[in-house]
Amino acid sequence: MKKQLLPLAALLLCSTSLSALAGGEKVPDVNFLTWPAAKYQHYYETSNYVAEGWRELGLTVNLNPQPFPNPMLGKWFSEHDFDAVLSVLSGAPYRMEPDFFTNAQFNSANSSPGDWNVGEFSDPEVDRLGLKQLGLYDPEERRAVIYDLQAALHRAQPELVVAAVISTTGINTENVEIPGFEAAPDGLRSIWNLTKMTSKTGEAVKMGQTIDQASFNPLAANTAEDFINLSLIYDRLIELGADGKPRNRLAESYNVVDDTTIDVKLREGHTFADGKPVTAADVKFSYDYFKEWEAAYYKKYLERLESVTILDDGTLRFKLTEAYAPFILHTLGQVFVLPEHIWGSVIEDTGISKPQEYRNTDPVGSGPYSLKYWKEGQELYLAKRDDHFMKPAADLLYVVFGSAEVVGAALKKGEIDISLQPLVPTVVEEFAAEPNIKLYRTNSNGYMSARYKTTGPVFSNEALRQAAAWAVPYDQIIEEVLGGDATRSASSIVPINGYWHSATLELPQYDIEKARKMLADAGFTWDADGALHFPE
Amino acid sequence: MRQFLIKRIWHALLTLFVMVSVMFFMFRMLPGDPTATVISPALYPKAQEALKAQFGLDRPLHEQYFIYLRNLLVFDFGISFHTLRPVAGEIGNRLINTLVLILPSMVVAYAIGAFAGAMVAWKRGSKVEGFLVLLATALQSTPVFWLGMLAILFFSIRLDMFPVGHIVSPGKFPEANLQMYLSLDFLHHLALPFMVNVAYQFCFPFLLMRSTMLSTIGEDYIELARMKGVPENRILYHHAMRNSMLPLATTLPMILGWAVAGSVVIETVFSWPGLGLLMVEAVGRSDYPVVQAAFLLIAVLTVGGTLLADLMYGILDPRITYK
Numbered sequence: 001m002k003k004q005l006l007p008l009a010a011l012l013l014c015s016t017s018l019s020a021l022a023g024g025e026k027v028p029d030v031n032f033l034t035w036p037a038a039k040y041q042h043y044y045e046t047s048n049y050v051a052e053g054w055r056e057l058g059l060t061v062n063l064n065p066q067p068f069p070n071p072m073l074g075k076w077f078s079e080h081d082f083d084a085v086l087s088v089l090s091g092a093p094y095r096m097e098p099d100f101f102t103n104a105q106f107n108s109a110n111s112s113p114g115d116w117n118v119g120e121f122s123d124p125e126v127d128r129l130g131l132k133q134l135g136l137y138d139p140e141e142r143r144a145v146i147y148d149l150q151a152a153l154h155r156a157q158p159e160l161v162v163a164a165v166i167s168t169t170g171i172n173t174e175n176v177e178i179p180g181f182e183a184a185p186d187g188l189r190s191i192w193n194l195t196k197m198t199s200k201t202g203e204a205v206k207m208g209q210t211i212d213q214a215s216f217n218p219l220a221a222n223t224a225e226d227f228i229n230l231s232l233i234y235d236r237l238i239e240l241g242a243d244g245k246p247r248n249r250l251a252e253s254y255n256v257v258d259d260t261t262i263d264v265k266l267r268e269g270h271t272f273a274d275g276k277p278v279t280a281a282d283v284k285f286s287y288d289y290f291k292e293w294e295a296a297y298y299k300k301y302l303e304r305l306e307s308v309t310i311l312d313d314g315t316l317r318f319k320l321t322e323a324y325a326p327f328i329l330h331t332l333g334q335v336f337v338l339p340e341h342i343w344g345s346v347i348e349d350t351g352i353s354k355p356q357e358y359r360n361t362d363p364v365g366s367g368p369y370s371l372k373y374w375k376e377g378q379e380l381y382l383a384k385r386d387d388h389f390m391k392p393a394a395d396l397l398y399v400v401f402g403s404a405e406v407v408g409a410a411l412k413k414g415e416i417d418i419s420l421q422p423l424v425p426t427v428v429e430e431f432a433a434e435p436n437i438k439l440y441r442t443n444s445n446g447y448m449s450a451r452y453k454t455t456g457p458v459f460s461n462e463a464l465r466q467a468a469a470w471a472v473p474y475d476q477i478i479e480e481v482l483g484g485d486a487t488r489s490a491s492s493i494v495p496i497n498g499y500w501h502s503a504t505l506e507l508p509q510y511d512i513e514k515a516r517k518m519l520a521d522a523g524f525t526w527d528a529d530g531a532l533h534f535p536e
Numbered sequence: 537m538r539q540f541l542i543k544r545i546w547h548a549l550l551t552l553f554v555m556v557s558v559m560f561f562m563f564r565m566l567p568g569d570p571t572a573t574v575i576s577p578a579l580y581p582k583a584q585e586a587l588k589a590q591f592g593l594d595r596p597l598h599e600q601y602f603i604y605l606r607n608l609l610v611f612d613f614g615i616s617f618h619t620l621r622p623v624a625g626e627i628g629n630r631l632i633n634t635l636v637l638i639l640p641s642m643v644v645a646y647a648i649g650a651f652a653g654a655m656v657a658w659k660r661g662s663k664v665e666g667f668l669v670l671l672a673t674a675l676q677s678t679p680v681f682w683l684g685m686l687a688i689l690f691f692s693i694r695l696d697m698f699p700v701g702h703i704v705s706p707g708k709f710p711e712a713n714l715q716m717y718l719s720l721d722f723l724h725h726l727a728l729p730f731m732v733n734v735a736y737q738f739c740f741p742f743l744l745m746r747s748t749m750l751s752t753i754g755e756d757y758i759e760l761a762r763m764k765g766v767p768e769n770r771i772l773y774h775h776a777m778r779n780s781m782l783p784l785a786t787t788l789p790m791i792l793g794w795a796v797a798g799s800v801v802i803e804t805v806f807s808w809p810g811l812g813l814l815m816v817e818a819v820g821r822s823d824y825p826v827v828q829a830a831f832l833l834i835a836v837l838t839v840g841g842t843l844l845a846d847l848m849y850g851i852l853d854p855r856i857t858y859k
Contacts, residue, residue, distance in 0.1 A: 375710070
């Protein structure tokens with residue numbers, strides 16, 4: 001019986017390979033992880049438009065909307081359970097550091113669950129350039145490599161960049177003005193704009209948003225909103241400029257001695273809000289403290305810091321374990337300087353087991369504002385410090401609302417002066433007609449993309465990824481889904497990040513014919529049903 | 537009586553225990569890794585582990601459950617994942633704001649509802665009755681968030697009579713003290729959510745009172761009172777209305793838990809910093825300890841209210857005896 005079957009089996013094998021000659025295996029269905037339509041309509045619709053384009057190439061695309069944050073984040077960042085995912089990464093100042101959206105996201109070393117290389121992408125050229133730029137402190141030199149890195153990513157297409165989103169916020173010009181507004185990626189929320197906000201009424205500037213502060217403990221905080229207010233109360237050595245370049249803050253200057261040694265000279269004569277001077281000892285204490293207690297958010301940025309030593313009264317030496325150019329922005333630009341005379345004894349004083357448990361409801365920092373009061377879930381009052389070198393113009397009052405729509409209504413009625421919450425696209429036009437409301441359009445440095453799982457059965461094929469980029473109706477998405485509030489970019493470092501963005505890369509257009517030709521040239525075929533088959 | 541009391545309290549406690557257990561596991565059975573929402577999966581892996589250990593989320597589920605039960609027995613509701621503060625304090629602060637909104641509007645809604653219900657039943661078949669019954673049925677089936685949004689649109693934005701939300705004007709009261717609750721500014725902010733809540737809460741007592749009255753009016757003793765020549769007003773207030781109050785009075789404590797739970801919607805619409813808004817925020821950020829404690833509070837109010845209603849029956853209605 002078995003013997004009789006053998007020739008038949010051989011025949012079957014033969015016929016399979018014959019059909020493979022005619023056109024390889026059928027490309028499996030695409031599991032496209034995306035956002036729930038009800039709450040994140042424009043994200044969902046974006047993925048829908050992308051999927052429609054891909055279907056024209058002969059792919060079968062199944063949209064897989066999952067509740068956000070859970071389980072979507074889990075499938076996206078931990079399980080990598082997708083062929084493609086609609087990645088929406090918000091803009092934040094520290095993400096202007098060019099390493100973040102390139103090497104950190106696509107270096108093959110960062111593929112473990114929870115890390116940023118969610119598509120498990122691996123490319124020797126990208127890895128090589130990624131490591132190289134980490135060791136270059138000179139911006140000009142580094143930029144050349146960052147350009148090459150963007151070109152390599154553009155060629156390998158580990159993701160399909162859809163658009164960089166623009167958000168619109170507004171202020172009531174009867175009560176406030178922002179002289180010298182800087183077009184920062186975080187718009188009105190940027191420290192450079194907050195400190196410029198000037199009240200015409202003599203009262204605090206009232207700013208509406210929907211999110212309340214979670215924590216004033218710099219070691220426990222881990223949301224973008226928390227960090228903004230913490231950075232108003234606590235100083236950092238370096239502050240990221242609106243243009244993406246480092247500006248000195250508590251540091252008077254810094255000097256890269258060699259690849260692993262950085263000297264920082266401290267600003268003289270500055271004090272904490274309680275009148276005690278800010279010393280080099282406080283700075284050393286802070287870095288050691290964040291590292292010793294493993295403050296979750298900072299762990300990654302302090303990993304390469306070996307030691308901090310005080311050279312003389314006003315100078316500190318940071319010794320690294322290996323060259324790490326993002327150290328300036330990611331570490332010096334993020335770690336807060338804490339007063340040692342408070343935090344040094346906080347554990348003994350309060351009987352907690354870790355500083356992360358400390359509520360710190362009465363934070364004492366050296367920053368441009370100090371916390372006057374905080375009514376949780378309602379309002380937060382920051383009083384300006386006139387003796388601070390950043391020269392804050394007015395007191396700030398954050399007001400928490402239940403929804404973005406109500407924030408808009410409150411702005412219109414004059415109950416608040418500023419909407420920090422992006423205005424809903426549908427009311428933007430209506431608000432533009434109001435004489436006393438000035439709108440600010442902010443180009444975020446975050447972006448939307450379709451991230452591929454490059455170790456998966458579909459998108460491990462580079463030619464397919466390259467062709468897919470030409471099958472997406474970009475302009476339609478920007479006009480119809482995002483209400484015109486978006487810009488295109490060929491790179492994950494989007495145009496607002498002007499210094500590092502490579503403008504020479506070709507922008508893929510919506511051109512199905514070209515995309516199909518690219519596939520055909522790479523050996524892809526289509527069967528009678530129009531379904532796409534891999535090359536043999 | 538005493539035996540009855542013990543039995544009823546025992547039942548109430550059992551109900552709460554079941555509720556607490558179901559809730560504990562329900563929240564943790566949500567799809568995906570339950571810790572993923574507390575601890576951002578985008579966070580560095582080692583950092584995630586450290587955070588899990590900090591909250592005890594690295595222990596097996598049954599162990600977490602027993603720790604939770606043991607803590608509940610000593611009224612320790614844990615600490616909020618979000619603010620790292622004891623949950624009891626978090627909830628206490630917000631509960632006051634909810635009660636200053638809910639209690640007065642409940643009382644007013646019940647007073648208006650009961651009186652109007654009695655009146656329309658007394659004047660059976662009037663045009664006012666038809667209108668009010670229609671209105672009450674319509675209001676009761678209107679989603680309260682929609683009613684609230686319409687009220688904001690009309691009274692706040694169009695007419696500019698009331699603020700769009702909040703408990704006081706921003707920046708006016710740095711502290712939530714008695715002075716704040718007694719200020720005109722507070723009343724100005726209270727007015728709109730109060731009216732919406734009254735409009736919404738009034739339907740149930742109105743319809744209940746009306747139907748009870750209708751059956752009371754048909755009773756023989758009303759007939760007898762009329763035959764005795766008791767004045768109509770006296771029959772209305774002393775004989776009919778009093779006797780119709782019973783179901784209403786006993787539903788009042790039961791409704792309390794329901795009304796506090798209902799504050800979720802109204803507080804979100806009006807940015808009212810009470811328990812309801814806290815629950816919405818806490819669910820959004822999967823702050824289990826806060827959500828569980830808030831649900832537990834509502835359950836205690838409901839179960840306690842039901843128990844109270846049971847006892848009230850005996851006091852208010854001498855025909856009922858406990859065995």
